[in-house]
Amino acid sequence: MSWRWFLSRDCLLHPTTFWLLLLCYVPGTVYGYVWYGDQLAETWLFHPHWQIVFVPDSPTASLFFTLAVIWLKAQPKPPSRPWLRSVRGIVEALGVVTSIKYGVWATAVIFASAAQGTVLVWEHWMLVIGHLAMALCALAYARFFSFRSSALAAAAAWTFLNDTVDYRFGVFPWLPDTLMDDLTAVCLFTFCLTALSVALAAAARWLPGGMRERAGQPF
Numbered sequence: 001m002s003w004r005w006f007l008s009r010d011c012l013l014h015p016t017t018f019w020l021l022l023l024c025y026v027p028g029t030v031y032g033y034v035w036y037g038d039q040l041a042e043t044w045l046f047h048p049h050w051q052i053v054f055v056p057d058s059p060t061a062s063l064f065f066t067l068a069v070i071w072l073k074a075q076p077k078p079p080s081r082p083w084l085r086s087v088r089g090i091v092e093a094l095g096v097v098t099s100i101k102y103g104v105w106a107t108a109v110i111f112a113s114a115a116q117g118t119v120l121v122w123e124h125w126m127l128v129i130g131h132l133a134m135a136l137c138a139l140a141y142a143r144f145f146s147f148r149s150s151a152l153a154a155a156a157a158w159t160f161l162n163d164t165v166d167y168r169f170g171v172f173p174w175l176p177d178t179l180m181d182d183l184t185a186v187c188l189f190t191f192c193l194t195a196l197s198v199a200l201a202a203a204a205r206w207l208p209g210g211m212r213e214r215a216g217q218p219f
Contacts, residue, residue, distance in 0.1 A: 009144075012141060022069075025062055026066065029059050032059025035059070036055055036056040040052060043171055051165060057173055058173075061094075061102045062134060065096070068141075077146075086151065089151030090151045093147040093201065094155045096204070097197050097201045098155070098159060098197075099137065100201060105193055108193075109176070109186070116178040139204045152202060159198070160191070166190070167187045167190070
């Protein structure tokens with residue numbers, strides 16, 4: 001069996017694959033919000049309450065992707081109502097863009113911290129595997145989604161806004177102590193990674209050669 005089969009429609013849209021995804025993503029998303037618990041509490045106490053929505057980056061990304069995949073299974077074809085189609089497109093685009101962005105971001109931060117002396121333990125490797133899987137799943141499933149360029153633009157705007165709030169008001173994900181003196185570089189990397197994630201989402205969605213497959217068949 002070729003490795004390409006694992007990226008095929010038959011594999012990725014198979015009911016077993018769907019339930020395995022949910023088995024990983026639902027507990028993972030819940031765990032992600034628990035992981036951010038202390039920062040959420042601190043933000044609520046010491047920052048304006050509206051900023052709290054910008055704190056839990058990775059679990060919110062996996063939440064959007066989970067909703068997009070569930071919607072794809074429940075309704076393989078795009079909704080006929082324009083407003084519902086727009087909502088679905090934004091959910092899908094956010095799921096893809098933010099999953100790529102935060103999947104790569106978390107992995108890069110962990111290895112950058114290790115390069116400056118942080119000793120990696122099993123939790124770090126768990127986070128690396130989980131976040132890289134987020135990015136890869138988003139790239140693999142983007143071609144089955146139906147989001148348009150307007151939805152991608154909305155997802156890009158939201159993600160850039162998230163970056164701006166994070167580093168303007170200090171609600172970015174807590175960094176290892178070894179990286180706090182590199183905050184400007186981390187900020188620049190974050191904004192550049194958002195731009196790259198939007199470009200990759202567009203490429204995965206619209207590139208020729210089979211990358212514009214529509215989910216016209218049910219799971």
